[in-house]
Amino acid sequence: MGSIEVDISTRDRYAAERTKRLAAAPNYVKRLEVSKDSSVRDLLQDPWVDYDSLAKEVPYLKNGSRIKFLIVGAGHSGLIHAYHIVKAGFDPKDLVVVDTAGGWGGTWYWNRYPGLKCDVEGYCYLPLLEESGFIPQDRYSHGDEIRRNAEHIAAKYGLQGMFCTRFVAADWNEPEGRWDIMLRRQLGPAHEEVDFAISTQFLVTATGLLSSMSIPSLPGIEDFRREKKLFHAARWDYEYTGGSPTEPHMSNLRDKLVGIVGTAATAVQAVPELAKWAKHLYVFQRTPTYIGPHEDNQTTPELWDKVTKGGKPGWQAERMVNLELCFTDDAEVTPDTNLVQDERSRYPPLAAVWGSRRAVGLGPEKAAEHTEWMLRREAPHAARLRKFIKQEVKDPETAEKLTPWYPGWCKRPAFNNDYLQAFNLPNVTLVDTDGRGVQRYTRNGVVVGEDGAAREYELDALVLATGFEISGTGSCALASSQASCRGRNGRDLNDKWNSPDFATFYGVSTNGFPNMFMSAGANSAGSANMTGVYGSQARMTAHIIAAATARSADPDKTVVEVSKEAELAWLDRLLGNVTWFTPLLTTCPPTYFTGYKTGAQDEKESAMAKRKLLFPLGPVGYDEAGHEYIQKGDLEGVIVH
Known part of the structure; x- marks a missing residue:
């Protein structure tokens, strides 16, 4: 530079x-x-749910149920994690997804405001288009279509959803090697609120970044x-x-x-x-x-054939990676190789938020120079x-x-x-x-x-x-669900999240919390198209669980935990490139991208904030790191009991 x-x-x-x-x-x-304040608590009421229909269904979970997988969150993250777990060889009947909403979709279940459309091209944003065979009607999907796609995925892969159900607490049961879970179900004013306890071998918190x-x-x-x-x-x-x-x-x-x-x-x-x-x-x-x-348009057969490259296997993954390269101002992409060719894909300044493979080798001594370079890149846009x-x-x-x-x-x-x-x-x-x-x-x-x-x-x-x-970066991965989660020796996840020893392994798991996997922002990747990031996280999670289970003498008693050394190594990898985020942290007014910070942080606060940042090499660099780990196949840094 x-x-x-x-x-x-x-x-x-x-x-x-x-x-x-x-x-x-x-x-x-x-x-x-909102859930605790009496002046606004009623604003949480679900205007879309059909309580009577749900009440007639036989619930997938009841007091005393023992299952293999519990996934918290029925949005894109939960769906993608469920898909990859099933793809890894596990029976969908061993998996239950719970959500406070009345159906599938997550944020897209709740958001139904007038004019609602996705502002990222749907061919990249809608999950599992190639796998599920779903064809969007428009290039930028309306909210109801995104919700229908979520329902389509759940039906196609036989996913079991337990709705109007709140995740209340999780406690690691050391003798059992399982998680004791407390859930709460409320099927509207005509039904009494019910708390019930279940047990699960693996817990996946997939509440996403935007849920509260x-x-x-x-x-x-x-x-x-x-x-x-x-x-x-x-x-x-x-x-x-x-x-x-x-x-x-x-x-x-x-x-x-x-x-x-x-x-x-x-x-x-x-x-x-x-x-x-x-x-x-x-x-x-x-x-x-x-x-x-x-610029929007309908999905004609001719356009769909062009987008899918005539049905070429892997077309959506290739298109998503290309879009991420554009978002992160990657040196590999050019105006001619941009597959999406829309205003968002031609707007690179947000690389300062999401990271970039350009961050490699960017030491703290180059912070000021890097900020100047970013300002120059941003100026014409x-x-x-x-x-x-x-x-x-x-x-x-x-x-x-x-x-x-x-x-x-x-x-x-x-x-x-x-x-x-x-x-x-x-x-x-x-x-x-x-x-x-x-x-x-x-x-x-x-x-x-x-x-x-x-x-x-x-x-x-x-x-x-x-x-x-926005949750998962500055706050605990479960902050939006307001649940408690206690791991080994009763340690609360919020305590680790806000302690000097905070660290994760690829952002999907953390030491002291066996058989628990997260879809969090901290130490993971971020993007304007989180669908791709959730896919990277889910592939890593499914790989670790499947490989560990295959090694175990008794698959039903498999206990998996990342080592402290492994998560610290990942943290060192992150901190070694964290200078990339200097422009974001030093030039912006308070926004949710910066956690609404209102002034200079002291040295301790600054050190903690850096430990929770996104992976500086961006979503493509993050996916490459995960792919490399999976290809090695040795579960380095993972302890299997």
Whole structure:
């Protein structure tokens, strides 16, 4: 990397935005514990479940059940892990997937808001297309199609799902060499909540990175809810708005003043739909999002033949790897070899978040040089999207407020053709909070601004497009499920997660917790297309379990545990390349990518944070490391009892 320069005015704008946001951050970083807070607990209710039908089904688990595999989470991670375990030779009847939702899909079960589509090409994002034979209708799949794909996978491979069931606790039973599990099932108000205990040989926590609703902690929420309507986008209330997930004709909003908090991926899709129906729509913005054009089309036979390369075996895996190379700004990919050819695949700044194989050999002495190089790589892409925003929004003042001034790796960009256009409508108002967010609720609406500049916005309804808590990196892999998990000698997983001896083996297992495997972010890979990462994790998990079982004298009593030396070796491999993340940690305002950090960390905090980072070589480097380990076949670093 040679000496480079970055436009001074851009650098100054970035620095000013970060300083402003750091000062404002304490006002918005607090989140409600939704399942425990009586003011919002009811927002967790499942509007999609058919309790009566579930109650008539014979449950796969009951008090005293003994099974081989318990998978926590029925989303993409859980499905992919179940598939690879079955592919490794295990009977699907020995495996049960539990989830608090009423069906398959995970985040895609809960998210049914108007305008919902995946913003990553579905040919890469939808799991197991080649294996299951599922053909998406569109290049970018609607939410209902993604959910149907999940259901299709479960049916094709005979997966057993136990729904409306919460994972409460897990305790390692040393004499038995199994996990004692406590579960809780609630089939709606007509049925009594039931706690029951089971035993499983292997425990897989596949709750994913986005599974728990994020709701800002602001005063006055109970006052507002007594008079007005409040709901989270992950529990869209079509009974109130009118319409349905497949036909969002929200005619009930024609006489309503509607607000939406948030301007990230959810709001970008929901705002244009709300704008069609609301009497007036107020969009409350804390931080603008980079917005680019979006190109979609239906899956014709001709397009499908091109995408699958005429049915070539391995076509989806090849396409996903190619997309990951684009996401991570890999030296191997060029504009001509980009298979996906969309705006997201041509936007490399997020390599600062996901890592890259370019990180090899990047020592701490090159941190400043690396940051400068990344800023230069990012500059033309950010400038292009800022120009696009100003072209699309007619009012210059509104356009300026919608224009981001931070490096493109600080917040996930969105690609949508209707969001910016919505602000040209007379019934849509952007309320820019200058980085501070909404201050409080009132009986009539919400307040933005402080002291003499405070203004109340009267509303009939408020939509929280505030997303999900990101788990698995800064927090324990089970944090989103709020379960306890105690391994050898009764040690709680949260304790290890937040202790100086924290480490994992490839991000899928950790010493002291035998026969437990995770789908966590820490020490693993991250991506805008987590489907590929879940596949890498699941292949590693299935390989370790299958190989260990084959070595065991009694497969039903196999106990597998990674050694302390093995997880420390993996941690050393991560820390040796961690300089790659310097731009993310030093140039961004507080976002969920940075854990909403509000200031400089002391040496101890910084050391702990580095131990929990993603694998710096990115999803492709992570998959290559796992493939190399599997090919060796010797289970190095794994203790089999």
